[in-house]
Amino acid sequence: MSVAVSNSARAVGRLQRPATAANPTEELLLSRRADAAVAAAQSRRCSSHLLRLHRAVGCCSPLLRRWSCSPETSPQPPIRPETNPSSPETNPISTEQIGSHSKSFGMKTHSSNHEIDMESGRLVEDKERPLRSKRVITIHNQALLSGFAYCISSCSMILVNKYVLSSYDFNAGISLMLYQNLVSVIIVSILSLLGVVKTEPLTWRLIKVWLPVNVIFVGMLVTSMFSLRYINVAMVTVLKNVTNVITAVGEMYMFNKHHDNRVWASLFIMIISAISGGITDLSFHAIGYTWQFINCFLTASYSLTLRRVMDTAKQVTNSGELNEFSMVLLNNTLSLPLGVLLVFVFNEVDYLLQTPLLRLPTFWLVMTFSGFLGLAISFTSMWFLHQTGATTYSLVGSLNKIPLSIAGIFIFKVPTSLENSASIFFGLLAGVLFARAKMR
Structure with a gap:
C-alpha cells in the first residue's frame, strides 16, 4: 500500500509540476522529500494529512518544504541544493514558524500556550480573559444584590x-x-x-x-x-x-x-x-x-x-x-x-x-x-x-x-x-x- 501511495504522490507531482521546475536536482529533492513526508504521514495514520500532502506534492509550496524540513515529520535528513544558505526557501523552519502554522490548524505548540478558535479566528486565551473578569464582577454584584x-x-x-x-x-x-x-x-x-x-x-x-x-x-x-x-x-x-x-x-x-x-x-x-x-x-x-x-x-x-x-x-x-x-x-x-x-x-x-x-x-x-x-x-x-x-x-x-x-x-x-x-x-x-x- 505504501508503494501505491508513493507512486500516486509522484504521479500527482508530475501532473501538477509547474513549468518553471526544470532543474533535475530540484526534481530529485522534491521527490525524496515527498517520499519522506508520505512515509511519516503513513506512520501517523492521518488520512487528512495525507490528502493535504498529495495536493501539495510537486507544487513547490512553502508548506511542503516546512513539513519536509521539520524534524518531527521527516525521518531522513533533508538534502539541500547548492544554493544560498540564507534563502528562506532552503533554511530549516524555525520554532516560531512551526508554532504559527500549527496554530493555523488549531494545535498547541511548545512555544505558545494560545489556541486558535477556528470559527472566530481569535486566540481562545485572549477571548477568555475578559470573560473571566466579567464573571468575577457579575458574582460580586450578585452577592451584593x-x-x-x-x-x-x-x-x-x-x-x-x-x-x-x-x-x-x-x-x-x-x-x-x-x-x-x-x-x-x-x-x-x-x-x-x-x-x-x-x-x-x-x-x-x-x-x-x-x-x-x-x-x-x-x-x-x-x-x-x-x-x-x-x-x-x-x-x-x-x-x-x-x-x-x-x-x-x-x-x-x-x-x-x-x-x-x-x-x-x-x-x-x-x-x-x-x-x-x-x-x-x-x-x-x-x-x-x-x-x-x-x-x-x-x-x-x-x-x-x-x-x-x-x-x-x-x-x-x-x-x-x-x-x-x-x-x-x-x-x-x-x-x-x-x-x-x-x-x-x-x-x-x-x-x-x-x-x-x-x-x-x-x-x-x-x-x-x-x-x-x-x-x-x-x-x-x-x-x-x-x-x-x-x-x-x-x-x-x-x-x-x-x-x-x-x-x-x-x-x-x-x-x-x-x-x-x-x-x-x-x-x-x-x-x-x-x-x-x-x-x-
Whole structure:
C-alpha cells in the first residue's frame, strides 16, 4: 500500500509540476522529500494529512518544504541544493514558524500556550480573559444584590405585619398568617408547574414525617403575630435573641455540641439586654411579652426538630433531597388546614364577618403584599446563601436587626428612653458578637 501511495504522490507531482521546475536536482529533492513526508504521514495514520500532502506534492509550496524540513515529520535528513544558505526557501523552519502554522490548524505548540478558535479566528486565551473578569464582577454584584434583597425583604416583612396588626388594628393574626401562606402556596405551585423551580411531590410518607415539624412551624408563626401586635419592633428583635440561648442549650443536650466562652459571653449579654429592655420599656405589655417568650421557645424547637427530621424526610422523597422551595411548599400547604382549625378555635370568624377592613381594597393589597414578602424571604435567603455562605449569611442577618429596630422606632413613633435605647443597642451588639463567635 505504501508503494501505491508513493507512486500516486509522484504521479500527482508530475501532473501538477509547474513549468518553471526544470532543474533535475530540484526534481530529485522534491521527490525524496515527498517520499519522506508520505512515509511519516503513513506512520501517523492521518488520512487528512495525507490528502493535504498529495495536493501539495510537486507544487513547490512553502508548506511542503516546512513539513519536509521539520524534524518531527521527516525521518531522513533533508538534502539541500547548492544554493544560498540564507534563502528562506532552503533554511530549516524555525520554532516560531512551526508554532504559527500549527496554530493555523488549531494545535498547541511548545512555544505558545494560545489556541486558535477556528470559527472566530481569535486566540481562545485572549477571548477568555475578559470573560473571566466579567464573571468575577457579575458574582460580586450578585452577592451584593442578593444580600440587599434579603435585608429589604426580611425588614419589610416585619414592618408590614406590624403595620397591618397595629395601624389597621387588625385583630385576626391567625387569618393573616393563613392568607400569607395561601399566597405562598399559589405562587410556588405556579412556578413549579412552569418549571422555574423544582419541588418534591407531597406524598403521605413525607407528610407523616414532616407533620410534627409543621405543627411547631404554625405555632411559631401564630405566636409571632400575637406578640408583634402588642410589642414594638425594636423590642421584638431584642427578645428574639432569647431563641439563641434556648437553641444553644438544646444543642448541648440533643446533639452533644459544646460552645466556647465567646459564645456563652454573647448569650449572657443577650439575656441581660432582654431583661433590662423589658424593665425600661415604656410600652411594656405583659400579654405581648408572654407570646414572645413562647415564640422564642417554639422557634428554637423548630430549629432543633428540623435537624432531626431533615435526614428522615430526605429518605422518603423521590430525589433524596429537600430544597428550600420544597420546604416552603410543604410547610405552607400543611399549615392551611391547621390554620383554618385555629381560626375557629380562637373565634376569629365572628371578627372577620364584622370588621369593615375586609371591604377595603387597600387592606387586601397590603395583605397580599405581605404574602409576597413572606415568599420573598425564602427566595432571597436561598439566593444570598448560595452567593456567599453560611458565615456571611448569619452575620448579615444579625446586622440587619439594627436598621430594622431603628426603622420600627421612627415609623411607628415608639416612645423610648435612653435606658431602653441602650438596652436595645447592647442586645443588637450581642447578636453580632454571637454571630462572629459562631464563625470561629
